[in-house]
Amino acid sequence: GEWRYLTVRLLIDAGADVTIPDGDGTSPRDLADRRGFDDVVALIDAAS
Numbered sequence: 001g002e003w004r005y006l007t008v009r010l011l012i013d014a015g016a017d018v019t020i021p022d023g024d025g026t027s028p029r030d031l032a033d034r035r036g037f038d039d040v041v042a043l044i045d046a047a048s
Contacts, residue, residue: 005039012047
């Protein structure tokens with residue numbers, strides 16, 4: 001939802017590195033894509 005998009009945007013605006021994978025080696029973009037968060041995927045793509 002909107003809160004998810006706003007949270008990711010806030011983190012990116014604060015300088016979060018969207019390329020750092022989780023403990024399993026999965027990137028934030030891949031996680032968002034797997035869960036169907038297309039708006040978050042677009043936001044991450046724009047920041048990369």
